[in-house]
Amino acid sequence: TQAPVNVTVTGAAGQIGYALLFRIASGQLLGPDTPVKLRLLEIPQAVKAAEGTAMELEDGAFPLLAGTDIFDDPKQAFEGANVALLVGARPRTKGMERGDLLEANGGIFKPQGEAINAGAADDIKVLVVGNPANTNALIARSHAPDVPAERFTAMTRLDHNRAIAQLARKLGVAVSEIRKMTIWGNHSATQYPDLFHAEVGGRIAAEAVNDEAWLANEFIPTVAKRGAAIIEARGASSAASAASAAIDHIHTWVNGTPEGDWTSMAVPSDGSYGVPEGLISSFPVTTRDGAYQIVQGLQIDDFSRARIDASVAELVEERDAVTKLGLV
Ligand code: NAX
Numbered sequence: 001t002q003a004p005v006n007v008t009v010t011g012a013a014g015q016i017g018y019a020l021l022f023r024i025a026s027g028q029l030l031g032p033d034t035p036v037k038l039r040l041l042e043i044p045q046a047v048k049a050a051e052g053t054a055m056e057l058e059d060g061a062f063p064l065l066a067g068t069d070i071f072d073d074p075k076q077a078f079e080g081a082n083v084a085l086l087v088g089a090r091p092r093t094k095g096m097e098r099g100d101l102l103e104a105n106g107g108i109f110k111p112q113g114e115a116i117n118a119g120a121a122d123d124i125k126v127l128v129v130g131n132p133a134n135t136n137a138l139i140a141r142s143h144a145p146d147v148p149a150e151r152f153t154a155m156t157r158l159d160h161n162r163a164i165a166q167l168a169r170k171l172g173v174a175v176s177e178i179r180k181m182t183i184w185g186n187h188s189a190t191q192y193p194d195l196f197h198a199e200v201g202g203r204i205a206a207e208a209v210n211d212e213a214w215l216a217n218e219f220i221p222t223v224a225k226r227g228a229a230i231i232e233a234r235g236a237s238s239a240a241s242a243a244s245a246a247i248d249h250i251h252t253w254v255n256g257t258p259e260g261d262w263t264s265m266a267v268p269s270d271g272s273y274g275v276p277e278g279l280i281s282s283f284p285v286t287t288r289d290g291a292y293q294i295v296q297g298l299q300i301d302d303f304s305r306a307r308i309d310a311s312v313a314e315l316v317e318e319r320d321a322v323t324k325l326g327l328v
Helices: 017-025 046-057 100-118 132-140 157-171 205-209 212-224 226-234 242-256 302-324
Strands: 005-009 036-041 065-071 083-086 124-129 153-155 183-184 192-194 263-268 280-287 289-294
Touching: 005 017, 017 036, 017 046, 036 046, 036 153, 046 065, 065 157, 083 100, 083 132, 083 242, 100 302, 124 132, 124 242, 132 153, 132 212, 132 263, 132 280, 132 302, 153 280, 157 183, 157 192, 157 205, 157 212, 157 242, 183 302, 192 212, 192 302, 205 212, 212 226, 242 263, 242 280, 263 289, 280 302
Parallel strands: 005 036, 005 083, 036 065, 083 124, 124 153
Antiparallel strands: 153 263, 183 192, 183 280, 263 280, 280 289
């Protein structure tokens, strides 16, 4: 049998962690033939809560779960990691300025990047979920010079899945009818969900919808503000859907996109579509044999161009801010 794959999860005692860990243990992250070993990282105050979650994981008697270890030291938690899910982050609290938020997260993602650089396995794949996800990934990446830059990604798969669901609902079709959805830019309110390349039963989605007002005034804002709507309804932020998207992101990265489809991932830009090189921005990507490629050659019209540029401008501002703070 195969040796277990080491999966490090930070923020393991949080609400996304609670939804995520059981799905990893059940084999949904890496497939039904791959045993996993969980390495949980928490801050010292939350280690006890993580131990409680580990007890429940044990009680699940998951055949694929080879063990769960808990750490409060990033160096130990990332030792030998093959997959790293960086979920724990510092949330914005009342009255906090953006600079304070970026600085607090720098204090988390800099040491985690260093720990990944020092001890992770050669095939390490990193997904940053904790917000501001794109820029936190940029910080971690810049402190891991020995790891290929493309291994650092951030999550826009939840936005991608939300966009598919909204479009399917509008057209009264199954989500499985929809292909080639793209989220461009930052995982923030400026993100751009693109219906000009998405397809529904082989037709371009924007043409199938044929309702520009809906596209501009309902679809885009609904997808971009869905997180706030969930908080309003649930009294807590998205957790199970975020965990599900994290599972999807890694599963797709490892197992490949289907022929004739792609997914959305925030990845270091190679300059494609005018996105400055090195920025971690969401693109349409195909995956195969554990690697991804940005889809090339899409025609971008003025409507899309303006929205992609606005989101990328926000990422540039965030990068400039963390550069000033000495975090990258
Ligand atoms: P919670 O506050 O429930 O959990 C966060 C956990 O992280 C806590 O247990 C905390 O102790 C831990 N933590 C803090 N600093 C840490 C560190 N230095 N090392 C290890 N653990 C640390 O938040 P939750 O609802 O689970 O959300 C986690 C993050 O995901 C937040 O930053 C949130 O904004 C972000 N999200 C990102 C999404 C995306 O699509 N990219 C969507 C969902 C979610 O909003």
